[in-house]
Amino acid sequence: MFVLWGMTAVRAAWDAGGVQRRRAPFPVTRAAVCGPVAVHAYVEKDLMIACSPPVPAVEPTARPAGDEGLARADERVLFTEGHHFTLAAPQDLEVVAAAATGPLSVILQVTKRCNFDCSFCSETLQEPDPTLAALERVRDNLAGVPRVFLSGGEPLLRRDLVDIVDMFAGTVIGLPTNATRGLQLAHGLAGKVAFVNVGLEGPRATTNRVRGDYDKVMTGIRAFQHAGLPLSLSAVVYRSTLTALPFTLQIADVLDAGKLKLIMPLRKGNALDLADSEFLTVEEATAAFERLAELRTAYGWRPAVRLTAWTPDTEGHMIVISPRGLASAWPVYDAPDLLEPLGSLLDEPIAEIWTRYRFKRNHYAKYLGRSIRAVSRAGRPPSTRRPLRIAHA
């Protein structure tokens, strides 16, 4: 797919286009999760397409090739070594979501500071960094949550990031990052983080235009890889970066990334200054995904590709915890700043906050791959597979 593009010429034309950038400034339930995460761990069946709504009621998601690492079938949700959640057996998603007493995954902002100023960045409002004591309290109140993304801002700007990662030992940790401090921190993170998710919007000119210094990002990615940290990439997609997508997937393939996540920009922060023309409709984004999946097959690219578009089925599916410990549903389309406050993780446990969360079904649908477009990773790199038992699902 994407076969209709005259890639080089068209990319150059798009890249010359004018997007303006703004300079602006538990105790953890350890029994519930796997131990230190193995390197090179990304295994799934080839080419499973999970379609957008309506959410299928009964079929479980495709299991990774070889099931020796999966948890027992008496538990509802499993976490695969490919860093995805999957139903243990055919079950009604709505029933699973309704019965759940907590989230599968949360995003914890350990800072709002950043050394980039991406043209789409939603996180431009500054807040003081949380102290380690505050983060410990949040961690205690997150007991039972199987996966935490330590995000920002730019989490690698925290010089005590390894201490924070250690604090969450026993939880599956995802680390979204711009990678620019990879050289400094990769070694300390090795073996402690399930995967780093590096933002990359395309080849040099494209990433330089819409994000920040491509070469610094790539230097950081090489440091992560040298340290053996599993890699995923994510790209915010504009109309003017569509032609870069095949190059981005080629880069992901060369880097042997587990997946490339495509994200549609949300109108918040710097993205409020983007030209309206940069925002794709859901139909346009879906067509772009399908063309990319065709190209992926044609060229034998291996990484999984996932597209999250903003529809009623993805609304509010994330739970974001601000540096002040405030949990919010995100994105809630008609809420101020797209955030619907749920309560403070400094004051109460996640189970309490979960009772106020209106988007349980969307949360489970997204993390079980039911409300997104997805093609699973092809091929099978060496991997040690371990199951994650999710007690509260």
Ligand SMILES: C[S@@+](CC[C@H](N)C(=O)[O-])C[C@H]1O[C@@H](n2cnc3c(N)ncnc32)[C@H](O)[C@@H]1O
């Ligand atoms: C907020 S950043 C924090 C982690 C790190 N600094 C980074 O850039 O990956 C995490 C991701 O959020 C996504 N993001 C940022 N602003 C967004 C927006 N306006 N709409 C949708 N996604 C956005 C980008 O994919 C970005 O990589």
Ligand code: SF4
């Ligand atoms: S998207 Fe990430 S790297 Fe870019 S400005 Fe925002 S926090 Fe920084």
